[in-house]
Amino acid sequence: MKGVAEMCRWLAYRGEPLHPSRLILDAQHSLVAQSLNSPLGAETVNGDGFGFGWYPTGAVAGSIPAVFHSIEPAWHDENLRELTRAVESPLFFSHVRAAAGPPIQQTNCHPFRYENWLFMHNGALAGFSETKRDLTFAIDPSLYPHVHGTTDSEVLFHLALTFGLHDDPVGAMTKAVQLVESVGHDHGVRFAMQGTIAVSDGSTLWAFRYSSEGRSRSLFHSADVPSIREMYPDAENLRNFGVSAQVVVSEPLVDLPGVFLEVPESTVVVLDDAGYRHEPFMASAV
Template sequence: MCRWLAYTGTPILLEELLYKPAHSLIDQSQHSRLRGDAGTTNGDGFGTGWYTEPSDDPLDADETPALFRGVEPAWGDRNLRDLSAHVRSGLFFAHIRASSPGAAVQETNCHPFRHGRWLWMHNGGISRFPELRRDLMLAIDPALFPLVEGTTDTETMFHLALTFGLVQDVPGSVERMVGLVEATAEQHGVPDPVQMTVAVSDGVRIWAFRYASRPPAPSLFYSTSMEALQSLHPENANLRLVSDRTRVVVSEPLTDLPEEWQPVDESSYSIIEDGKDETFPFVPRRG
């Protein structure tokens, strides 16, 4: 399974989380601890998407997030290493990919995926996706269908959520998307089709989902209060860089500080904005 992180808070250089922690995302690309029988390596491409600070310059009015993706293993990509040492952001996503069977290693299959202001990334999968793909693709809004560039279940899920009104209602659209996948799988005799953690952002807030048709879902954690951690670990220079409104959501903890990471409940989603987070139950909707 893939590994990902989502960050919101004090603007920092991307390298502070991608490279510097003891168990950074780049370290996880070779030495994942929580993938279990799926293996320890995530070497089938990577991606990062980030939002820049608002500008008063009318010539700088592009509000879409930046996106950088590649098909090389993340640990060996010199461009990613250089970029992360120079790009600073207060909200960014990063993802390292372990491809599903039959999903090609190509740039259009690397996360995050982007639509206007929106970013989307995913860990998990749809069971026997090639058998369900045609029916699921046909459920995508015809206006969105030409925008699907790759072959992954993740991109299909994203465009289904957009079809179901992601821009207006993020939780509702994801619940309807999962409901459709489960109903379609049932018609094809595919049991327990969905395993997922999903991160979504509009550049202001982050939504993080954890769900499985049959638990357990893939692992997901969020950082606890930065103020508490700074007092517990005054020697940690990285923690001193950020304010208490900072939050990090990860597939796998970045450090060995157990009090820093709380597991996300099964069948739930969180909304994170300006250091505040609320958690709600996640229930797929059919029809």
């Protein structure tokens, strides 16, 4: 059974405030560049809309992030260029979409937002047309009115919210994925979950890499900036980033060895004030 896949690319940043354009537009293999040519992606071109979500500089804990969605290809949208060069943010998400089922409309563009939370996903819930009813009915009734689009990703987000994302993000994502796999099995879907996921409350960033089959979409995070500067002392562009800068991305933004580290299968990367750490995620399920 086929799912309604989202074969996409995404980027998340946490650290000192900077203009998002430095990563989304200006990097060697920026997210906009990946929207045109994605060597590691399931789809080479990701031109079915995009999204940008950011927490304003100086925002207090619990602040609601801003979001901008468009059905234009990211490489074609002047508003994205204007916006990402004008604002500064210490934590932002950006996502370029390759739709393979759900229609091209703004409500289907990532990142999704609920209160102070941002969420985005690359991958698919296999057999979603068969499992959609059961999964949607499992969403808390108070959250259901906030599901505005038709993607499996948005349902997954609201399942995680239902299972306590506010209090325990890793535990809530575990329960959401377990439900996806259980309902999938009930409908004859052997490998129900595929994807990489980013979620943030505006302070901490969690990035998950997991698939039921153990063959997940690609995901990388940057090494710590002091180590990168030691490896490449003459790299001028590194001066644009503070010592706490951290990037998680579907594909490396530069070709320099050692700058981006692959996230292992069945792993969640937690990025906070202490830096980054890896924790197992659904490891026993693979």
